Amino acid sequence: DAKTTQPTSMDCAEGRAANLPCNHSTISGNEYVYWYRQIHSQGPQYIIHGLKNNETNEMASLIITEDRKSSTLILPHATLRDTAVYYCIVPMDSNYQLIWGAGTKLIIKP
Amino acid sequence: EAQVTQNPRYLITVTGKKLTVTCSQNMNHEYMSWYRQDPGLGLRQIYYSMNVEVTDKGDVPEGYKVSRKEKRNFPLILESPSPNQTSLYFCASSFQGPRGEQFFGPGTRLTVL
Numbered sequence: 500d501a502k503t504t505q506p507t508s509m510d511c512a513e514g515r516a517a518n519l520p521c522n523h524s525t526i527s528g529n530e531y532v533y534w535y536r537q538i539h540s541q542g543p544q545y546i547i548h549g550l551k552n553n554e555t556n557e558m559a560s561l562i563i564t565e566d567r568k569s570s571t572l573i574l575p576h577a578t579l580r581d582t583a584v585y586y587c588i589v590p591m592d593s594n595y596q597l598i599w600g601a602g603t604k605l606i607i608k609p
Numbered sequence: 610e611a612q613v614t615q616n617p618r619y620l621i622t623v624t625g626k627k628l629t630v631t632c633s634q635n636m637n638h639e640y641m642s643w644y645r646q647d648p649g650l651g652l653r654q655i656y657y658s659m660n661v662e663v664t665d666k667g668d669v670p671e672g673y674k675v676s677r678k679e680k681r682n683f684p685l686i687l688e689s690p691s692p693n694q695t696s697l698y699f700c701a702s703s704f705q706g707p708r709g710e711q712f713f714g715p716g717t718r719l720t721v722l
Contacts, residue, residue, distance in 0.1 A: 531708065535711075540646075540697060540716060540718075541715065542613070542701075542713030542714050542715050542716055543652065543699070543701075543711075544713070545710040545711060545712070548710075586651060590707060590708070594665070595706070595707050596642075596654055596667060596707050597654070597707055597711075598668075599644075599651030599652040599653070601651050602651055
């Protein structure tokens with residue numbers, strides 16, 4: 500079973516920041532949080548990952564709470580091309596493979 | 610161009626007819642993995658390989674085989690396909706194992722009649 504909980508769907512207006520929450524209350528101290536997205540039925544695309552410090556790259560920012568039980572992916576200026584399913588993933592303990600949940604369907608509206 | 614390629618992209622076959630879906634990457638990645646995706650669900654891992662000649666079962670390995678004889682290729686073999694293997698399949702590779710950024714192929718849509 501996935502170790503994360505995400506909203507099923509979200510809307511965001513084009514040009515605004517999209518904030519996607521993720522709950523990972525059972526995360527252990529050395530596990531990273533990964534974010535990928537999947538546009539329609541294309542291959543998933545890596546976005547960002549982090550351990551405890553906030554991370555930023557050219558695509559997004561990742562904010563992880565101090566207790567590491569939840570995180571938020573931020574797309575600072577959402578465009579229509581950001582419409583996708585966003586997956587928040589925490590690896591399995593035993594072999595560090597990624598367990599994917601159903602993700603959040605983000606719809607960017609004009 | 611750095612990429613993961615899969616062939617075929619679409620395949621319709623019949624129950625019991627052996628098939629192979631090829632996966633190739635040109636990034637010299639050691640880690641490769643196969644996933645299947647069914648409607649409304651996230652990806653489920655079938656098999657993965659940490660390096661040449663090293664393969665391990667994922668969450669749903671039943672009915673599938675893999676081999677890793679060379680670093681760039683990781684074929685998925687269905688010896689006797691059944692209708693419940695109708696799915697969208699993705700191959701992925703990574704330089705740093707599952708912890709690193711995984712690059713995904715475009716997917717293979719398989720229908721087993």
